[in-house]
Amino acid sequence: MSKAASTRSSPRPGAALPPATAATLVASLAPLLHEWLPRQRWFAGKGRPITGFAAVTATELMPPAASGPGPGLLHLLVRVEQRATPDLDAPPVPVPPTDDCYQLLLGVRSTLPPHLTAARIGIVDTGPLTGRVVYEALHDPRLADLLLERLRSPGALGPLRFDRAVEIRSGLVPRLLGGEQSNSSVVYGEEYILKILRRVFPGANPDLELPLALAGQGCRRVPSPVAWFEAVGDGGGREPLTLGVLQPYLQNSEDGWQLALRTLAAGGDFTDEARALGRATAEVHLALAAALPTVSLGPRQTAHLAEAMSGRLDATAQAVPALVPYVAGLRTTFDALARSGSGAAGDGSVGRITRAQRVHGDLHLGQTLRTPDGEWSLIDFEGEPARPLTERRRSQPAVRDVAGMLRSFDYAARFHEPWSPEWAERCRSAYCDGYAEGTGTDPRENGTLLRAYETDKAVYEVLYEARNRPDWLPVPMAAIQRLAGRRP
Ligand SMILES: Nc1ncnc2c1ncn2[C@@H]1O[C@H](COP(=O)(O)OP(=O)(O)O)[C@@H](O)[C@H]1O
């Protein structure tokens, strides 16, 4: 018998807790969450004071044992209220107040066995769980297995709804991934990977919506969802919140970022891979355009697009002063885009009508996986995490993803010592060639749009790095200088 099978707990009927009980429970956990939450890699509100917690839903996936060592599994959706960063300690970037909703999976035990010490959150000292120890449930193989068991049997449990596309094997040993993630992922028996979304929003999450649509088109460039779960009804308001997606795990694959850095370090050529990535992106774009509505962008919409980019530039320059000297130079690119729809850009894009469709939205080398047989897959269709869900789900020119990948080759070349701009240029060119082979349209033909998206992405990266990895800020800043017409 496998280890997981021997420790597996078949799901007992759990239950949603009534709102008053959920509120008491979350209030009793608040002191522990206050300390623990900001330390989590996936917590998006780092550096801003937490002013309160509010229970959205609380569900016992497994009720804690009244006595004895058996663990309980609590599923919580919690609203985390945070103040704006006060101006005085604002650096690097001021952020307005928020009340984001987070998904928590908590284990509850009387005592914590030594192998779970690292997962400990703390001992509850008030309310219904007084004296119990709560911990991060995904570290506990027994509880991670219970979650898979829930996904194996579709149906509702209080506000939670579990669905699956195919039969799922049981008894697979779970392993929590430890990398730098915006969410949390558990690999089951090297066969499946479950992504638990942490900051959750009402409305279809593109990380489920797009892979499902691609699966419907028979597109094999994206792992097809095997099962998923959502919060519905009172818990999620009128629109469901996507909470987790189970996919096939691509064993022994390597992500494009690691492979590119490894190749650079060895002085190797990456153009064949870049071309193959271009073709893979093209396949995904064609399938998305076939599966979901597309729209045309005429002069007015193109001008709006340029205006939005310009607005993001201004907002970012306010937040990151290092950008200010480049604003005028960068703006010329957005102005050219605004004129291009009416044929006044001077680049041959006379009165161009651009097709817009659903796209990946945050495509970079780290979102690509190469399997041992040399095939590329794209993952993580959530879009840019900082943008609102409605914006992420909008139809957009496919060239946006192309621009994202072009930026990524630039990042890889900058990351490597000595800096190798020629390496980046060769990859960028090969990627566009591959994309043109796959779609029949060369993204470089609409140079104004491509440059505008590359500029918009570099501006986004300036904000992203200022907030998350200030040491990396020079990487997008070097691109900003180039795109603003000033050589670094
Ligand atoms: N289907 C898959 N097969 C193999 N590894 C995967 C798969 N999906 C994701 N991963 C791994 O998990 C990591 C995190 O996944 P990702 O969807 O990017 O999560 P996040 O949004 O939290 O960053 C990826 O960088 C990759 O290494």
Ligand SMILES: O=P(O)(O)O[C@H]1O[C@H](CO)[C@@H](O[C@H]2O[C@H](CO)[C@@H](O)[C@H](O)[C@H]2O)[C@H](O)[C@H]1O
């Ligand atoms: O992977 P996520 O969806 O969390 O995307 C965010 O983080 C990315 C970094 O992990 C960030 O990407 C930037 O850095 C990459 C190298 O680490 C580089 O390849 C990308 O081109 C660059 O944009 C991404 O922007 C952000 O949304």
